[in-house]
Amino acid sequence: ETGVTQTPRHLVMGMTNKKSLKCEQHLGHNAMYWYKQSAKKPLELMFVYNFKEQTENNSVPSRFSPECPNSSHLFLHLHTLQPEDSALYLCASSQDFIGFGLKEKLFFGSGTQLSVL
Amino acid sequence: ILNVEQSPQSLHVQEGDSTNFTCSFPSSNFYALHWYRWETAKSPEALFVMTLNGDEKKKGRISATLNTKEGYSYLYIKGSQPEDSATYLCALLMNRDDKIIFGKGTRLHILP
Numbered sequence: 001e002t003g004v005t006q007t008p009r010h011l012v013m014g015m016t017n018k019k020s021l022k023c024e025q026h027l028g029h030n031a032m033y034w035y036k037q038s039a040k041k042p043l044e045l046m047f048v049y050n051f052k053e054q055t056e057n058n059s060v061p062s063r064f065s066p067e068c069p070n071s072s073h074l075f076l077h078l079h080t081l082q083p084e085d086s087a088l089y090l091c092a093s094s095q096d097f098i099g100f101g102l103k104e105k106l107f108f109g110s111g112t113q114l115s116v117l
Numbered sequence: 118i119l120n121v122e123q124s125p126q127s128l129h130v131q132e133g134d135s136t137n138f139t140c141s142f143p144s145s146n147f148y149a150l151h152w153y154r155w156e157t158a159k160s161p162e163a164l165f166v167m168t169l170n171g172d173e174k175k176k177g178r179i180s181a182t183l184n185t186k187e188g189y190s191y192l193y194i195k196g197s198q199p200e201d202s203a204t205y206l207c208a209l210l211m212n213r214d215d216k217i218i219f220g221k222g223t224r225l226h227i228l229p
């Protein structure tokens with residue numbers, strides 16, 4: 001148990017659907033992240049929030065919309081996705097932004113496996 | 118584009134044997150290197166954060182070394198056990214305030 005919980009574990013959606021992924025961390029961390037894991041590709045950073053403020057948008061298409069209402073919760077809203085968006089979406093947190101301190105490390109959730117039909 | 122290379126991609130090791138694999142990265146502007154272990158259907162879990170050239174870290178049977186001048190880190194597993202089967206990810210921070218870049222990982226299979 002890492003202290004980072006993601007729901008749902010699996011999601012199948014059509015290209016016209018709207019759905020949301022949820023992440024909650026119980027660690028008292030200030031930074032939260034969304035990562036995408038596509039087949040045979042490295043983990044790819046999508047968004048970073050530090051103290052609820054978005055500090056990084058890694059050129060992610062607007063059909064992915066993040067929301068961070070407080071430092072414990074992070075959402076990823078999905079709409080009009082494409083089949084190539086099918087992937088594992090991982091949430092992570094760290095005490096402070098990973099680049100701020102030499103001892104910072106990421107705590108990951110188990111991910112949401114997304115299939116877009 | 119920054120590349121973090123991990124080799125081999127996949128590795129089969131007999132239970133009880135020791136093994137090691139490599140993470141290679143550009144040697145300029147090094148800030149920190151992370152190793153994570155990712156077991157199937159679980160969350161990636163941090164093993165080590167390494168920051169200084171010559172760093173050696175150890176956690177049980179797993180250890181790691183870092184050479185920032187030549188741009189590589191080795192992860193060693195001594196006396197492999199079935200529970201060591203996982204994907205081992207290496208991740209690099211080039212500069213303070215920068216984002217962390219992951220390699221594709223080394224998939225380790227321990228054979229009984």
